[in-house]
Amino acid sequence: MEVSGTSAPTVTVFISSSLNSFRSEKRYSRSLTIAEFKCKLELVVGSPASCMELELYGADDQFYSKLDQEDALLGSYPVDDGCRIHVIDHSGVRLGEYEDVSKVEKYEISPEAYERRQNTVRSFMKRSKLGPYNEELRAQQEAEAAQRLSEEEAQASAISVGSRCEVRAPGQSLRRGTVMYVGLTDFKPGYWVGVRYDEPLGKNDGSVNGKRYFECQAKYGAFVKPAAVTVGDFPEEDYGLDEM
Incomplete structure (x- = not known):
């Protein structure tokens, strides 16, 4: 057994227990007696000091070795x-009993x-009239949401199913497809446009x-906001997907 000759006043060790399956990394003073050390371990493993080995x-x-001399120093x-x-x-508690939170009585x-x-x-x-209890703010938010919905409805009314379109979604390249x-x-709330892209x-x-909102092949369908859709004469481009 190789033992380090360090004289540092503290030592960092891992604590494991027969009561649970996890380990804790802790630092302790080498000047603690084993009896004092056990008392500190009560908060770590949940076992009474008198029942510890x-x-x-x-x-x-x-x-x-075993740490079985109560008056000996940890550093000895x-x-x-x-x-x-x-x-x-040795208290009789079963392994994992302290990990089962379903047995903990909850205050309701x-x-x-x-x-x-x-x-x-x-x-x-x-x-304080904060959050949902601020009637003025809530009314303002509801009015803004209604305004956005009205604008989306107007935009959506100008888009017809079957139309060819281009989609300019944020963070994506320009894509062509058919409105479905x-x-x-x-x-999700609001108005949406389902598009079958020309590419997957x-x-x-x-x-x-x-x-199901419409039919298409997997990876060809998407839903975007009406503001991202422009309808027009956008013929399907030849992407060379069928070339050998």
Whole structure:
């Protein structure tokens, strides 16, 4: 067993336990007695100090010794940076019992009781007229949303299914295709234009989240906002996809 001769006042070790499957990296003073060290480990592994048995392993996970002298100093053992101290619990708790949060009793409060409290975030937001409780701001946001929807509806009304089009979507190259759908959708609010591209540059086959809006091959379909669509006499270009 090779032991480092370092005299640093602290040592960084890994803590493992028979109570759980994870390890914690911690730093401790070498001047702690094993009894004091066990008390600090209570907060790490959840085992009572009186029920702990400690084993020391090297950085290569080779067993060194037991830390079984309560009044001995931690530094009197061959503990070096990177070593692992394994805590064996004798309290009768099963492995993983402290990891199952479904067994933790949770505090619950009814919506009515929460509403009556005066020291909650909700009551503060109401008193300060913040967020959804700012009626003026909410009315303004609703008006802006209605205005955007009205503008989209007007843009969409000028686009007909079957029309040839060019799509200039943000962050994408110019693409040509055929308009296959115009209207509202279930996947996002507002008006959308379904396009069948001339090339496989789309994201779907005309369906989103299991609902079909139009038919096309996979990767040829896409949905874009009406503002990104220009209809006109845009013949399908020859991209040479059929060339040998």
